[in-house]
Amino acid sequence: MATSDPAAADPPADWGIQPGYHDVWGSWKTPSDEAETLIRRAMGAQTDDPAERPPESTPLRIVHPGDAGASSTTGPSWLTLEDGVQIQLANGLLPPDLPLGYHRIESDAGRSDPQVEHLIVAPPRAHLDDAMRLWGITAQLYAARSRQSWGMGDLTDLGVLIDWATERGAGMIGLNPLHAPAPVGPPANSPYSPSTRRWRDPLYLDVSELLGEVDPATRVEAEAASRQLNAGGRIDRTAVWELKRTVLDARWARGVNDPAFDTFRAERGDALTLWGTYCALSEQHGASWHTWPEDLRHPHTPAVRRFASSSAAAERIAFWSWLQFLIEGQFAAAGAQEVVVTDLAVGFAPDGFDAWEWQDHLAEGCRIGAPPDLLGPDGQDWGLPPFVPWKLRSQAYRPWAETLRANLLHARGLRVDHVMGLLRLLWIPPGLTAADGAYVQWHGTELLDIVALESARAGAFVVGEDLGTVDPGIQDQLRRRGLLSTRLLWFEDPPPNEWPQQAMAAITTHDLPTVAGVWSGVDLADQRAAGVTVPANGDDDFRHRLRVAAHCDDAAPVDHVVVASYRRLAESPCMIVTAALDDLMGAEHRPNVPGTIDEHPNWRIPLPVPLDDLEATPLADRIVDALQR
Structure with missing residues (x-):
């Protein structure tokens, strides 16, 4: 990941387009006149004159x-x-x-x-107990299925994991994003391109608790189908959702008369109603609002209001609202408030709910991504639309505040993906590539002020994913604002006992190999099978770090390497030290191989053994013992 200069923390002039950046090879990259013009146009410029300034909007001041x-x-x-x-x-x-x-x-x-x-x-810093010192587990919840699951891990399985971990002294469970995908069509496998970041994915519902309230035939068929899904070697989200929808529809058809649901709807108000409206419209017109009838493509048109007020639509709006009621109830019942650290994706799909509601504040045609670097010579285009800085600021950052608030609900903490994006983002102009992109910065550090405010209100800490080549000035700014950094054994040259205190320590993430995957050679084989370009020395850099951490040679058994590496990780002074559930269960395949889609079963690989067996897994106990020390 390339970096911009430390001046990125200063308030931007005019449109906020930075004059250039240093790439990972040390070269200074200046955006072309074409790129700057396209970006300014996407922000609302009326001419191609570089001297044109954004229109005046409602003044905003942030004070402490x-x-x-x-x-x-x-x-x-x-x-x-x-x-x-x-x-x-x-x-x-x-x-x-x-x-x-x-x-x-x-x-x-x-x-x-x-x-x-x-x-x-806003407070000057996010909520953070300077004396905090805890260990925890990071997990891909969909992969953590038990023998009672319906093809993928669910919120009841989350409760099982929380109980197991907290009984042993764990203070946090970090999860993959639980953001909701499009309500119709095949569910997206990746959790990082959701339809919305403010509502949660009903795929994670445990619908078995509803079986007693549906007809016997539906119950018998659903239970048989769930067992078949659970026996599969891959997670089939489409089949899981079709099966769960069968039970949810059957239960809804019998009528829901629950005062708690009525209270939930009243408390969530217009925001929940609009989400339900979007879902109901999607059922009629498809997942992408870009293809809807023109008078429905904006949430505040008379046609949308007429649709939402019809009796047929009202019933569907209530159904989709009910799903959110069930999700929130199960999430809270699992014990999330005390330990769960939710994961906030860097953006949302251009044709999803968040983009539909906030389209007036987005840069049409632009996408965010990353410039070329060693791992991606062509750069990365994430296909996600950016907010226009001056437009978001004119709304007093309401969309950003709502997003944070939704993800901090019933959670102990929040992980912010690509946290450097709170200071500046690489924009890819329409028709150009990531290599042609330019960095656009926000107005000073005001997004961090909103993070501090919502964090303080929730009493929750914030972890920033600041991996890659990042300007030390940016990391220092995040540290001063009370955000925890991220430190990985795979990337850090100093030993763990020299890592900073204000950080979360780990060996790996969802985009990187498991310990067993490296030591067994399976991860390298997976990459080659997927057609990924690997270094000339293969995975020897990773293997070297494990040899050093575990004080071993290549003949060491994999379990020894895993446990010894986590014991070394636990020597760090970091406030949080985490172990991946994949490593606890001996998983060899990483959840996601960046740069691939169907070449590797990304986001579809279950843990090698059911979650029920965690209780009887010696490797898991040995890793926990290492972390407890």
Whole structure:
């Protein structure tokens, strides 16, 4: 991953397009005039003149508790706090004791239209207990299926994993993103390109608890089909969803009369209704809103309102809302609040729900990604649309705040994928490639202010995925703001006992090999079979790190290497030390091989043994013992 200069932390001028960046080979890359023009146009520029500036929007100020000063409005003004309380400002001066939150200042200033200013009061740092010291497990929940699962790991299996880990002293369980995919069509295998990051995936529901409320024939057929799915060597999300939908539809058809569901809908309000509306529209017109009738392609058209108010649509909106009610209930019942660290994907699909609702704030045709580097000579195009910085800021970052709030619900912490993107992102202009991209930076560190605010409100810590070649200035900025860094044995040259304290330590991630995969040679074989270009020395860099960590030679048994490596990892002073559930269960295949789609069964590989057997797995106990030390 290439890096931009430390100035990325400073507020951007004009459109925020940076003049260039140093790639991993040390060369300075300057975006072309064409690229800059296309990006400015996607941001709303009306001309190709580089001197054109973004339009003026509602002013925004972010302050910290205890700060005082004048607002940008003139004349008599009133401050409306987030809870509706109004305070008259003397001479426009802000009081120093303002509560955390999203507030609003208004002044008539003798004009027909009042002046308005957004005011956000945020703590200087995210929530973080400086004395925190814990160990935990990271897991791909879909892969952690038990003998009772319906083809993939579910929220009941999460509860089993939480119970097993916390009984042994674990303080966290890190999960893959649970974001919802498109409500119709084959579910996406990758959890990193969701339809929405604010609602959770009903695929993870344990529907077996509903079987007592459906007809006997449906129950018998569903149980038989679930056993067959569970016996498969690959996770078939399409088949899993079709089976679970059969039970959910049958249960819904019998009627749901639950006051708790009514309360849930009232509390989630318009946001849940809009999600249900999108799902109901998708059932009629397909998953991609780009192909819908034109008058339905924006959430706030009269046609959408008429659709949502019809009796047929209301029933479907209620159904999709009910699924979210079930998910939240099962997630909380699993004990997530005390230990789960959720995973926030870097973006969302261009034709999904989040893009439908927030299309006015996105850069049409642009995608985010990564520039060329050693692992990807052509760069990476993630196909995800970026927010236009000035447009998101004009909304006082409401979409970003809503996204954080949804992912911090019932969670102890949050992992932010590609956390450097909170300071700047590589934009790929329409019609060009990642190699032609340019970095676009946000307004200073305001996205981090919103992270700090939502983290403080939730009482949850935040881990940033800052892997790759990252400017030390950026990492220092994240550290000062209270975010934990990520340190991996695969990449760090210093030994674990020299790693920083404010970090989460691990050996691997979902995109990298398991210990058994490296030591057995299976991972290298998988890459070659998938057509991935591997280094001339194969996986010897990884093997060397294991030899050093485990103090062993190539003849050492794999279990010894795994346990000894985690024992070395536990010597780190990092606040959090984690073990991958794949390593606990002796998995040889990594969950995902970057750069491949169907060439490798990405995101579809279950753990080699059922989760039920974790209790009787000596390797898991030995790794836990190493971490406890």
